[in-house]
Amino acid sequence: MRLSYSLIVTVAILAFGALAPVIFKTQPYVLYVLTLALCYAIPVVGVNLLYGYTGLVSLGHMGFAGIGAYTTALLMKSAGMPFLPALLIGAIASGGVGLLVGIPCLRLRSHFFIVVTLAVGMILYTLFNNLDSITGGAEGLPGIPRPQRFSLGSWNMEFRSVSGFYTLTFIVTALVFGLQTLLVRSDFGRSLSSVRQDEALASARGVNVFAHKLTAFALSAAIAGVGGAMKVLFLRAAAPLSFELQESINLIVMLIVGGAGYLIGPLVGAIGFIALPEFLRAAAELRLVFFGFVLLVIARLAPRGICGTVELLFRKLSGKDASVVRHS
């Protein structure tokens, strides 16, 4: 039963996402907000892999996203490399930095790990901000080219317009979510869950805890790098402010608000986090204050995020036992 429901939801989301450029043809602003939300959803998938499935909180993921973003931007702008290889090299670069950072830092647990990732993120931000000769310093890197048009026979796709770039972002996001699903459903993903639930037990059952944590960390850094690169290509400029601590905190908050440990949690969280303040525009200046109250209410009343609350309601309505306690 549950599989069929999730299949319906998946198909509906994919259909809506693919048709969005047609639906919002006359409202480029909606497409703009959607693209931005998807650019955030990608790194949140990385954070989901790390926190939702492995149980590690990182407050430095926008730093890794920045590595991917600057690498891709520099390759495309200065070396004139096409989009796909530049994006892949960016992801490999951020994943590699994640690997290097993870080796010493993953020995730490709970708040120690949170603080060390925060410090790494701050150092990466300072580097983006001050290595003027490479990153352009505080002014950032302007004039990053959009990907070239893509032709297959008589079929043409361009990525310069808002709707064209939205489609590209949608495809990349869908691929990243597909990768997340594959990873989570694989043996590797199940081992990650076992590490989250009980590290000692997992280790006793033969799971190499450190290797699993390290792989998850590097993968999530690489995915964050893809998200950073898409955001930079979308905004057509790379600026250090996109990769500061506040943004890293936003990522983890998006995930928790959406629902950590749910496959569509990152999407729900990113769209809620980016789009809700836009819808609250009626309240003008006070919208962020309202949004803060929304976060407080979620922190107090919805410990498993929006997805968790929906699942709970769904179970109650369908009369199934709702007392199944999953991880908090």
Place this chain on the structure above:
Amino acid sequence: MATAIFEQLINGAMMGSIYVLMALGMVLIFGVMQVLNFAHGVLFMIGGYFADLFFFHVTGSYPLSVIFSMLSLALIGIVLERAIFRALRQNLPMQIVASLGLILIIQNGVIQFWGPAALQMRTSSVSSLVKIGQLSFTVQQFVIIAVVAAAVVTLYLFLMRTRLGTAMRATSQHPEAAVVVGINPNRVYSITFAIACALAGAGGALLGPLFLIFPQMGDGPMLKALSAIIIGGMGSVPGAIIGGLGIGIIESLSTLAIPTDYRDTVVFAILILMLLLRPWGLFGVRVRGEC
């Protein structure tokens, strides 16, 4: 060179004292409640705004406005603890969500109320200078160091000599045993938050006149205080004092050797090194299985 080092030592001791005020509050909250309050920086910032409000519109006396600012922050702290953080003990990720919510509410609320521009509050202690050799410092710098020293001594006496302070230490050491001997943990939580927020408010009220009062003024001190309590050892009050002062002095002295842009990097590099080599900190206790 010697005068430059001396100048940076005084500046570092002054900034370090501010970090100590923040770190003490954060370490008390963490030690007693296992809550990491990432919103401590905006409470610091509010302290500055409240001091400005009381100074220009209510009392006209700077010391009184610092005290009023601390009292208002203590009240805010009690409300925050009761309404939000008491339910979020043991839940680190949700503490981050709630902290971000608070940061958004308070920072944007302040912008709404006072506007985004920085406020300037020139008290007499800022305009008058002290000359030591060729160097001149403002009186405010020494006021900060003296007030923080007094606050540290008061806090020490409170924790060591009063029943309430003993109850706080007991709750921090073993919550269940504390309940068994008749300590009401909820009361202890409220008082801890009140004291921590009052200390943050004092920090903002003290630093405000020296620099400017603006919505982001608490971000830096919060991060430095967080580093200080990790370096000092989570839950250790002496660690927070040494860590805060140490970070202030090291970051001031580092400006003599490397560009100012990388000042924060030095602090965070020390933090990472400390976490890798001795994660339980200078004065902390090693807990098996945690690090």
